[in-house]
Amino acid sequence: MISLSTKKVLVPLKENSYQVFIGSSILSILPDEIKRRNLNKNLIIAVDGNVWYYHQEKIKNLFTQIACKIFFYIVPPGEKSKSYLELNEFYTHLLNNGFGRDTLIIGIGGGVIGDLIGFATATFMRGVQLVHIPTTLLASVDSSIGGKTGINFGKRKNIIGAFYQPKAVFIDTDFLDTLPLEEKISGLGEVIKYAFLSDYDLFNFVEKKFNSLFDKKIIQEIILKSVSIKAAIVAQDEKESSLRKILNFGHTFAHAFESEMNFRVKHGEAVVAGMIAALFLSNELNLLSNQNLEKFLSLPLKIKLPLKFASMNKGNIYDIMHSDKKSSSGKINFVLISDIGNILLDVHANKKEIFNALQKTEDAIHKNLIKPL
Ligand code: GLY
Secondary structure (H helix, E strand, O other), X not given: OOOOOOEEEEEOOHHHOEEEEEEOOHHXXXXXXXXXXXXXXXXXEEEEHHHHHHHHHHHHHHHHOOOOOEEEEEXXXXXXXXXXXXXXXXXXXXXXXXXXXXXXEEEEEOHHHHHHHHHHHHHHHHOOEEEEEEOOHHHHHHHOOOOXXXXXXXXXXXXXXXXXXXXXXXXXXXXXXXXXXXXXHHHHHHHHHHHHHOOHHHXXXXXXXXXXXXXXXXXXXXXXXXXXXXXXXXXXXOOOOOHHHHHHOOHHXXXXXXXXXXXXXXXXXXXXXXXXXXXXXXXXXXXXXXXXXXXXXXXXXXXXXXXXXXXXXXXXXXXHHHOOOOOEXXXXXXXXXXXOOEEXXXXXXXXXXXXXXXXXXHHHHHHHHHOOO
């Protein structure tokens, strides 16, 4: 039964539409939802190793309520698992255990699990059924919604992938209780992104409540708001031909930062640094006033980023951004901002402007680190 505190958001995509369930302890509705959809045939649950460590009893108890043969498959935690090696392991496991076209794959974990398992699901036997159970803030507010799946290849982030929508998403906010601090901070990167994309109400709310964002009620509200914004965007532009690009605010820089640091940083932290760089570049190109620059920087700068973000090789970052999948005709397509809710797509900048923005980003991150708390 769905309790009153459970929220539902529809991602309306015609025959690919699906519900996102959000709430505390909402996993209890999962067995019924799966049976109701007639998905309980051949079930495999792919779980992040850390989530398995903390929640294996809860996960096992939940799935034994579903009358079918169940496999649990544990994925090593961390961005390194978003690789063709890990994909190969998973395909091998599926084939060795006789999984066929009637398979339902449920991914339980953060963005890495969602992207990796989502891509495996999209490609195994030309696509089987998928359900996401995001367990991190980042995956709850962003990556589990909208069907982006994929893996990294060499130093190139998400360069191999597919759009593949799940049948449902279950966001049980209880998982956030065991989330390590760095993961919480990482998730805030995407929350801040939604504050920039949305309106002053959300921006001011996130800024004002920043120190209490993880209170149960507030975080549930933030997740609901972010999922609703994303669902509305994805409904209008599922495959990112135009509007959906606004969700990449800060990400062109962020993917280059992650790649330059061999993925040894959290995605959300890179997004925070990437949004700082995007704000500086917007100002550099006279799209954003000095006054708004200062006001807007105050939100991402509430997060103290690791020192390595203040000493990156700008030449490498520039080169990586050129090879990003979002570049076209040798030009980097930036997503910039002129005001809250006013996002500018496919903006170009010259090398000097980009280097200036990167230098100012490093200086701001460094200054922020030495500022007393
Ligand atoms: N994370 C950006 C998107 O889903 O489009």
